[in-house]
Amino acid sequence: MTAMTLTENILSTNKFGDTYLYAINRGTFDKISANVVFETTFSKSLLQEDTLNIIIGTDSGLLPKYITEQGIPSGSRYIFIETQDILDTLNQHHLLGDFPTEIACLTADEWLEKASDFKIDQYLYIGAVKSFNSICAQQFARNEYAELSWTIKETLHTLHWQHNAAIGNESFIIRQLENATDNLLPAGLLKNAFKNQTVIILAGGPSLSNILPWVKQNRSKLTVFSVSRISRQLVANGINPDFVFSVDPQAISTDYSKEMFQFGSDTIFIHAYHVHPRLLNQWPYTSLYLGERLPWKSIINPENLDSIGPTVTNTALNTAYFFGFERILLAGFDLCYTKEGITHAKGSNEQLAGPKYKLTSLQVETYNGEKRPTGQDFYTALEVLSQQAEIITADQRKIINLAPTAAKARTIEHIPPEKIELTEIEIAPIDIVAKHIPKVSDTDLKEDFEALTTELKKALHQISNIKKLANKAIEINNRMYNKEGLIENYRDKRNLDIIEKQLNRRYKVHGNLVKRFGLRNFLKITAPHKSDWNAEKAKDVGLVYYQSYLTGAKHLIELIEDTLQRTQTRQEEQKNNPNFTMLFTQWNKDQCFNRARIWLKNHPNTHLPEPIATEFESFSEKFDAFIKNDASKRYAQNRTVSRLPDVKARALLLLKHKKNEELHDLLNALTIDDKEPNKASYLKLISAFIAEIEENYDIALGFYDEILNYENSPLLEEALLRIALISINQQNNENAFLALECLSQLSPLYLPFYAESARILGQLMIAIDSYNAYIAQFPNDTSVKLKLANLYLENRIPDAAEMMIDHILEQKPDLPAALTLKKIIAEQKQS
Template sequence: MTETIDFADEQALGPLAANAFGDRYFFNLNRHAFTKLGATALFETKFGELLFREDELNVIVGTDSGLLLQYLRSKPLPKGTRYIFIEPDRVLQALRNHDLLGDADERIVCVGPEDWPRMLQKFKAAEYFYIDAVKSVNALCAQDDFIDEYAELSWHVAEVLAQLNWRYSAELGAEAFIARQIDNAADNRLPAKLLAKAFGGKTVAILAGGPSLDQALPWVIQHRQQCVVFAVSRISRQLLAAGIEPDFVFSVDPTDLSFDISKEMLNFSEKTVFVCSYHTVPTLVSQWSGTMLYLGARFPWQSDLNSKNLSSAGPTVTNTALNMAYEFGFSQIVLCGVDLCFTREGFTHAKGSDEQLAGPRFNLTSLQVETNGGYQAPTSCDFAQAIQSLGRQAQLLSRAGCRIVNVAEGAAKIEAVEYQPLASLQLDAEPADVAATLAARLAPAAASYQDLDKVEAELARARHQVKAIAKLAANARQINDAMYQSEGTVVRFKDKKSLDQIEKKFKREYRQFSRLVKKFGIRSFIKLAKPFDDEEWSAEEARQLGNVYYDAYAEGANKLLVLIDGAIDRAAARRQEQAEHPDFAVLLAQAEKDRSYGRVKLWRRRFDSGLLPAEVGAEFAEMERRYQDVLNDRNTKHMARAKSHSNLAAVKHRAGLLFKHRKLAELQDLLAALNKHEQQQAANCYRFLIEGYSAELQDSPEDALDAYQRVVDLGDALLEEALARIAAIGISHDDAQTASLALECLSQLNPVYLPLYAEMQRLQHDMVAAIDSYAAYIEQFPQDLLVQMKLAALYGECRIYDGADMMLDYILQQKPDYEAALALRRHLAAQKISG
């Protein structure tokens, strides 16, 4: 039986199907997607204008059998927009073989997984990233992924693009980072340099959020008095649950998502020192009521208030904590929870984190790294980059005399980082007295940094400069707009001279703030370079070019003014906090505007509650209530994102990939992960499917059949996968009854299995049924010549020569010179004669 049925090859991409609208597609890629609607109507419904925005780079996984690519070619493409389609290798080859990709187009390419990074370079992806105009899109076939080849590809593409977007955004001078710097100007008072070399020769433990943190916490509790503890802010929830307060807590991320991850740090006592980058999310900075040290410059322009300071090392908060450990003078740095890879079950973070509570991550790519224990562990693109950056940093610090140790066997192996189990660590005989060091270093300096009047003056100076730039830009825009005739020539050269003078002011008189304004209008300025279109500027475009240039200046200036005005208001509110008789209305209004309800903790300490007006006391109480609501809210955007990584729908694709590549250990890890998922009943069908795959790889067909039968009994979305494996086992073990029953069910679920079922019926000598099955298939897929040939041969085998001749006539009408059909006709003619 195994010689006559090649199950995997027959299933493959399925036959080429055609619908009533003339669309041709591989049936197994798109199934019934195009049955009721033609491709054009369906794409317009599903994608709308998403793919037709100007000056964008679209990276699209899948082509829907070439139909999505052809759809784009049939439309007028938007100016400056490019398209990179990515197909799995065997799909790409099939599309080429059947000429479904159409003619080449300089703005649209279709490549395999190995070639798409090269196409990013060819299409100047950097310019698109600079204007935040790169997006990944999944074609319909990739969204459904009936062939288990698109899932990992789309996960990988999304990860790579996210990393590239982060990198290019950072290269731009990062508008978001500067915005946060201005937001935090009134609160960034004590520079971290005050603790430079304060802990010479001592040991520090850096606690991060990797899964191995769970094993390290008992050791931290036991040796809490023997080493200084640094913690990244995202593990605050776990530390509080364990009864651990770190000496220093670190945060650097400017995004609101960072607040969701880290907000529990606000529950630490005043003993903990907050070390943050100048651009840390303001909702953490403004609500911290203890001592805070900032890294980097206070203002994003030259200022006397920008004292020399320690800088934040990126890209991650762990890099920053490691750098501060060196700058503060520690000679031994112990890394706990710095894993940068996942557990074998797919857990990415320690217990108690959003990621762990959401469940194991199932949308993993095949990317793996070597661990300290010598085995391979899954990781992500961003973790892989962090491993490299941490390795480079560790090499520099090691050469400077620091010893860096990672205590986790399951952590990624990093260059210049020693692996040493916790039990063999040697700690300081005389541990550091953190409280005494802080008192000696920070108390004398604290008074001199209460300089809010100077901060307000500095912000006012900046506001004056930026307003002048905005005024010049508006004036230049008017001059430029009136300067050209309709054909594009300059009417008055006096106006051109005025514009030259304005440009000189930008570059000389307002040079420093002009550069800053440009950073806020950078995406508009980049468009002026016209990286996406090689055509010459028309006369009208020449006029528009100048308008875009000055509009970019105005846009940047206005964005900057909003931030500066907000910072001035914030500084004024902070001054009220220091006043003997504060204006509580100002304090409350600013806290409401900034969503910094936690400042009420600081007010409670500064103002005698007995002297507060009754209405103010009531508002304080309301603010405290809202503050607790924020801290207690677990339904955050971050939790939603974490749950999306643990979506059970991804299990089918991952399990299929692992089975195809015969990765038994990883399949068993995936099974262990499912056993820890919160939706155990929903996970059952996936569990049984993986048990079946594992049994097959261990040459236990009976156990595999038992597992697959459990999936069938549940009768849910994995029914086709289970029946397909049952059929395959039946075929490979000459169990005709099992194979036939499975194929009968499969052919009812998916007509692509009808030829296989027909072949099984033929082998069982049920020729009439086999002919009916072939005919039912051909009725749905009239272009499949191979199956038509099989039916013709079957007619001949049954000596039904009229049927064979009719089938061959039909084939030769489509392809008159089809040698296989001609040869079969000759053979059948000879058979009749010999008869």
């Protein structure tokens, strides 16, 4: 018996006329209309044009009804995901209605197929797929909503990543131009430079902590690749990597990675062309870039190695293969969580923030045969890793994962570190790099900056002309149509055609760059379900099209001009007596404060006037402040939102599926989580669930009783319900009665159970009063009315039973159960 067994079909109607399943929405709409609740909760976020909305739960059908009444925004579609039983119940009560074809209410097994019909790919391309939780899903009205929400959001996250990778990302081009001046040496120069050697790649997974001591012990026998985000842990362990990697264009990566500046001059920085500039432009030693230097076809784009996602470790593996390493060891490349839900190594920002409780049912097998939780992003990276490994191992290379708890990947074997045979490195990696990459002279730099300047000016000229053509096209487009949207002057149409030919032919290279840069704006012209453009809207289409050219061109012009200025500043940096005002202005603008120290190192004999020297000291202090700012502690402390509701939702799911081991893991996770001061009752709840699965019911009851003793415990209802269920199974009717009495005071949903418990104990009046109290609130629940009629009959109160049956038959004259009871009543009256 559960709270849903009897009451999930029961309707409630508020004074505003909203009808809903009380078990799903409880008292949400008791005092406020559904429309007001939805307007307050979602504002206009659910009513955007050209958007595919994925929504968990329907709020008893009221949310899709609300959207229908508001009017489907142009070009938008809605997919509501519900459990099968709730969908069946809503259909049975006709609560889903005849919604427009733009709205679909489906199960989790059906939504992706419908999303495909709704052209989800096109929505993803324009960044217009949004996910929401309905009110009942936000309140975890059913355990299934939590699992649905986590799973769907993980799936959408992966789809977003895949489609962004497919069409490129505007931020990548921005970073590419910001870094163009400092992307001097391509990583491709080291092709096959490390043949027949062994490399270890250090990533940020939880197993890293266990392997670092072995790495430190064997440091002289290993070439070490590391991802930049673990630099803090490496510094703490006294490990200087040979190569440190970063590919992240986001500013937050500088906080994660800044400890890399504590490495020595023997460390080479390998980075994607789109890495965040504050890491690149402040790096004082050798750096090598991956990908293309400029985002258009250019003579200064040498043949080079690309970065491969989705993680920086995938990139590091690809680089190790390209550099010629024969044996590649993986450490901390787990692609799964610990059993407690820890996602990254000890000392990382994520580990300091505590365990991850929003775990989906997605699991992977580890090398030691365990099943570990993972996320869609890690799962995608695992598939890419397997594909990479198949190519690399087919080329007679060997890849070994040192962690038994790492996710198992195809063609990658696990060997514990103590069984790895190593020999001393004969030539230091930095010396190998020096053989393949000669030192860049001042003359080399001067020639490079001049060549870059020429390319940038050439592009600036081309894009400026595109901007002029776009402005001209907008002017023509605005005057070409009459009020009915029809073309009045076909000479204007011909002029537009001429402009279009120029954009596609004469300015093809840089025109394509403008399109790539603002691709999402261009895609919006052909947004999903916009095939109904009529003549009246043709003017708007043309305006959007050429406005996209104009906006993209303007932004690119600004970026190129900034890059030209940065290049000029770098040329000025080469001088012994530069224009310091120019240098200081650029360094402050780019926040590249460490360039002051780099300049001083490159010009040791230059005497600086006192005001200039003071300014240099100021830059050094700013850089030191950047390094010392403990973002990791701030990251952990900023976790102000309690994740205890997620703990409860996960615990209930694990109890439902009798996942005892996972419950122990959850208990351990919450025990070590020092960010949840109010976790005591949740620890008792999980402990009670474990005891139940192990059939230690007296111990479970003891934990539930402790929860009842906590003042204002948010788990009061759950504890009482479990006490009632255990007591019923143990035939402890008195204890069940007491628990159900408390539950009936918390929610009217429990009144029928309380009435049944009272009946068993012979508490006739309590049973009758409880049934009547319930029927007063839910007059459409025929099954409870029949139970009350039966109760009257059992206690030989035929008149009351007859009144109830007559009431039922007025509403449902052909109901077999009521007709049968009618006969029994007549017989009882005659006897």
